[in-house]
Amino acid sequence: MEETTTGPSMAKAYDPKATEERIYESWLEGGYFTPEIDRSRKPFVIMMPPPNVTGQLHMGHALTAALEDLMTRWHRMLGDPTLFLPGTDHAGIATQVVVERMLAADNMTRQDLGREAFTKTVWEWVDRYGSRIYEQLKRLGASCDWTRQGFTLDEGPSEAVRTTFVNLYKKGLIYRGERIVNWCPRCVTALSDLEVKHREEDAGLYHIRYRIEGGDGELIIATTRPETLLADTAVAINPDDDRYAAFAGKNAILPLLGRVIPVVTDEAVDPEFGTGALKVTPGHDPADFEIGERHNLPIINILNPDGTMNENAAHYEGVDRLEVRTKIVEELDREGLLVKIEPYRHSVGHCDRCDQIVEPIVSKQWYMSMEGLAKPAIEAVESGRIKVVPERFTKVYYNWMYNIRDWCISRQLWWGHRIPAWYCQDCDAVVVDLDDPTSCDQCGSSNLERDPDVLDTWFSSALWPHSTLGWPNQTEDLDYFYPGSVLETGHDILFFWVARMIMTGIENVGDIPFETIYLHGMVLDPTGIKMSKVKGNVLDPLELVDIYGADALRFALTTGNSPGNDMRLNESKMEASRNFANKIWNASRFVMANIERSEGSANWSWPPTPEHLEDRWIVARLQTTVSNVDRYMKEYQFGEAQREVHDFLWGEYCDWYLEMSKIRMRAGDDSPLPILAYVLEQTLRLLHPFMPFITEDIWGKLIKTLPAGYDAPSALIVASYPVADTSLADPQAESDIGAVIEMVRAIRNLRAEFRIEANRNVEAIVDAPDIEKVIESESAAIVALAQVDPLIMASGSSSSGAGSGDSVSLVLSRGTVTVPLEGVVDVDREKARLTEELEQIDSGAQRLSARLSKADFLSKAPPEVIEKERTRLSGLEDRRIRVAETLSRLGG
């Protein structure tokens, strides 16, 4: 029997676990995630940044998914054909490192397995874990088109990679060159500049003696990497440095090895730094490499790929370079060649993936020439064809793009897209083609060997917006869905990914890949530190989903979210979000239980016409909310849009309208019910992009209770998003109910202040001539909500009650309410309170009248502002009179 009052299938608290999976299944069954190509409509397209194929969902993914799904669902409800395309990245180094680690547990290396067996092992790994991240995205409610999911190593994207490589090679924009690169000795591969993270570290600045050949003097050089002296091929000084001018053109003798090396002069040497003399190591320092080129210096490489010294390092062969540093310093010291070691803090490059210190080495790698590609990509943003949200990141983008350097795209890995270049073993030809060549196109030899390297994993990511749609083939998808709408991602991969997509998109397809770039901030832990596995401060999104529900996690991630701004996530935000979900649940339970209790909805007209003042009020408030949400959504201010819905639902619908409706229904008037249902129905639509599961679940229950003529989809996900109806705006109702609310609050305030027992009603005398009718028509609400009994209108009574000292009056913006409280009012205290209020009114009025008497203000401020201020002032003056009257009645 209790069930009839609480709804048959609704528990007292919302249970996400019992709901989410079932709802997601229903969406999949409905096929709502797959758009229908409709040439008459512009589609809304988001490509999800592909997570690592063997990865696990972390908070960054959760934020990405929440924001992207929010936009996707909103556009779907706006009626746009909507594509949210999911996919995964083979993540070259990252994945290879994981599998290598697994092998290491069995004391195996990838070399033990060999290339073929190793890649097979990685593929097994991918087969095993490749769908895990998809399952996790589904748990968050991401409404991705799973029929179009992609993987960077799939046939299509691979064809795109090869086509791009071949095209750019033939245009001369991809080339092979021997130059200095960042080398990770742990990953045993070259890295791009972006994959090197610089970090300040305390180290030493070693001052070493280099004797001049012929015994006439010495040069003392300062270095942070003394071990590289083994590869020195010169010493350099600034041409204008008088101190060392005598040494220019002479030879120095390399310490320990005794090699004779020239002393060269070069502008790059800063006389202010260290001693002003520089050891030149073209093989292991980028700046030195350039000096070497200018002076034709030989290049010596002293490192093996794994970071140990090679045969060029004499007696240090086989020893790791960091160990050599210690040893060589000892040796120099023994030989009297070490002058001193200064403590020195400088930035050291580390591998982005494994954090090992990277070493610059000279090696032959493949490069992509960037300047020409960057130009149209810069133009696309400058012209506004691509919009960046927030706008400030355009500056960061330009800075990088204008100073862009060629991109090292080859990696000495096995996991990835193998470079489609063959080297003829009988001549020096390089064959690059779409199809695997069988013979050399120069000499005809069939003795070809393929380049062993693979491409940087970001090469395939860069093609993502078009490779997933079928490019290089002219597919219907490519034609319809390209360019995409929004590229949403973290600002940390603006260069790695976003900039490169723009460049390759324009190059390959001839058009920008997306119209808007939305960059979100980082998710920080409760103390403001970026979450990272290494630091162990990660909150696991899936664990939070288990505890609070997916809706609560998504809602928490978009609470107060502002584009580009980092945000901290903590449990209290999760709780607040869960509580909000529960609030909706219970309000819905109330509405549905009452529909069931009454005769049902068969006789309702739909949508209902609000007639009662309260109904007109909540419907008008709904319109305001709808139009605010619409504005915020269009401006990508999702945090604000969400707050708008939250505040309306909790602060107006639940706190006031629902409470007011109870009073009418208790009196046997069920006319609020259609309005309750209607506003709830609209609010569920508004809220759906932010909390998809619970809104869909309630929707399914609610629409069953609506009248037969009700016409809307059975699934909220494809219902239309509310549009503000200006004919329902009602400033009068907003103002009138606003006055009623103010009055109820005033009386509650007095009750609390004077500790009136909960069950004791008070008498209230209302003096508000201009809204007397409103108060009378709302008397039932005031009586019930403020526990007033009786409610006396001052004009209709002798106002005798208001004359006694044992009463307290509150002056409101549109009237006065007086509550006689015999025996509880401290007259002196009350007088003090009123006096204080009078002072506040006076100071406010003074400020206002000062402003209003200024000629400048009157002549320069817009008329509506002046009018507003005038109204305010007259309001204050009214109040002042009423407060003063009350005070004088108390004998003050």
Next chain:
RNA sequence: GGGGGGUUAGCUCAGUUGGUUAGAGCGCCUGUCUUACACACAGGAGGUCAGAGGUUCGAGUCCUCUAUCCCCCACCA
């Protein structure tokens, strides 16, 4: 060395064409298990919007400087 961002209530943060007395959540204080919800309800305290100048009739919001924290980029050994 360059660039960007932050500094608003005890805490975490909103506040986007400059315009009433600057908001929310959490926390705190006082009441209440009032038949939707104690994951709740009612009431309350709490802010010279980092500091100093400036522009303006009017500044949390625009400009300059200062302090402080964070992030990014950069081949100075």
